[in-house]
Amino acid sequence: MAKRAKKNNAIEVIILIIVIAFTIYNNLIEQSTANKTDAKGKVSVHFIDVGQADSILIRTENGNALIDAGNNEDGPLLVKYFKSLGINSFDYVFGTHAHEDHIGGMDDIIKNFKVEKYYMPNAATTTKTFLDILDALDAKSYKFSVPKIGQKFSMGDVHFEIIYVGEDETDLNSTSIVMRMDHGENSFLFTGDSTSKVEKLILDSNIDVDVLKVAHHGSSYSNTLDFLKKVSPKYAVIEVGANNSYNHPEKVILRRLQRLNIEVYRTDQSGTIIMESDGNVLNIETLKTQTNG
Numbered sequence: 152m153a154k155r156a157k158k159n160n161a162i163e164v165i166i167l168i169i170v171i172a173f174t175i176y177n178n179l180i181e182q183s184t185a186n187k188t189d190a191k192g193k194v195s196v197h198f199i200d201v202g203q204a205d206s207i208l209i210r211t212e213n214g215n216a217l218i219d220a221g222n223n224e225d226g227p228l229l230v231k232y233f234k235s236l237g238i239n240s241f242d243y244v245f246g247t248h249a250h251e252d253h254i255g256g257m258d259d260i261i262k263n264f265k266v267e268k269y270y271m272p273n274a275a276t277t278t279k280t281f282l283d284i285l286d287a288l289d290a291k292s293y294k295f296s297v298p299k300i301g302q303k304f305s306m307g308d309v310h311f312e313i314i315y316v317g318e319d320e321t322d323l324n325s326t327s328i329v330m331r332m333d334h335g336e337n338s339f340l341f342t343g344d345s346t347s348k349v350e351k352l353i354l355d356s357n358i359d360v361d362v363l364k365v366a367h368h369g370s371s372y373s374n375t376l377d378f379l380k381k382v383s384p385k386y387a388v389i390e391v392g393a394n395n396s397y398n399h400p401e402k403v404i405l406r407r408l409q410r411l412n413i414e415v416y417r418t419d420q421s422g423t424i425i426m427e428s429d430g431n432v433l434n435i436e437t438l439k440t441q442t443n444g
């Protein structure tokens with residue numbers, strides 16, 4: 152009797168081992184097929200309507216990134232928008248340069264979301280907006296990093312490359328982080344408020360893309376003909392406020408884009424512009440949101 156029990160125990164142990172091995176094997180198979188289906192995945196790029204300011208959300212199945220956060224009053228509206236999308240954290244947040252229309256809402260972002268990495272140029276200023284960000288980072292024991300030209304980041308199959316970042320504190324626009332994003336066949340160039348001086352410096356860099364975030368809200372201090380020809384985008388997105396006092400986007404730039412057969416999308420006309428890539432096709436839709444402070 153005792154012997155029999157022992158034998159039964161041994162059989163049970165063997166069955167248990169087989170079940171565990173089978174479960175692990177199945178999980179591995181599931182994981183590898185999941186990776187395969189995600190290989191191209193989907194990414195949506197939200198050029199958010201924040202009036203005369205910039206804010207761009209990049210949403211993937213593997214994480215989120217944010218480039219700029221509008222003016223000060225846009226902060227709470229952006230927080231609400233991101234929460235409504237179910238976003239709780241950002242893998243990468245970039246403040247392209249230290250002007251209020253790009254980093255105004257950043258303190259609200261840092262306070263309300265988990266931020267894995269915060270990047271900004273090595274070009275400080277003494278405005279309250281800028282100091283508020285340093286305080287917000289400090290309060291959560293976050294550190295900021297300065298990206299390096301050529302540095303690469305990834306979220307799944309979405310790849311970023313830093314094309315330029317400056318450090319001349321007397322010309323903050325020219326310190327703007329310029330970065331490229333690739334997802335399969337689709338590519339984007341994000342420019343902040345970069346200047347014609349920088350455009351000349353990066354003319355031979357890896358800047359040929361499908362979608363250009365037009366620099367500096369369509370200012371003629373940027374967007375030189377040589378640069379636009381090199382980038383040769385199919386689409387251009389202008390983040391700009393209706394009836395702004397700078398007369399952005401400038402007519403000369405709109406004409407230049409038109410002459411190059413580049414299709415233009417503007418947040419002052421369309422609201423938030425969402426481009427979704429599946430690695431091959433790029434779908435574009437526009438959306439009136441409550442984010443315009």
Ligand SMILES: [Zn+2]
Binds near residue numbers: 205250343344
């Ligand atoms: Zn700006």
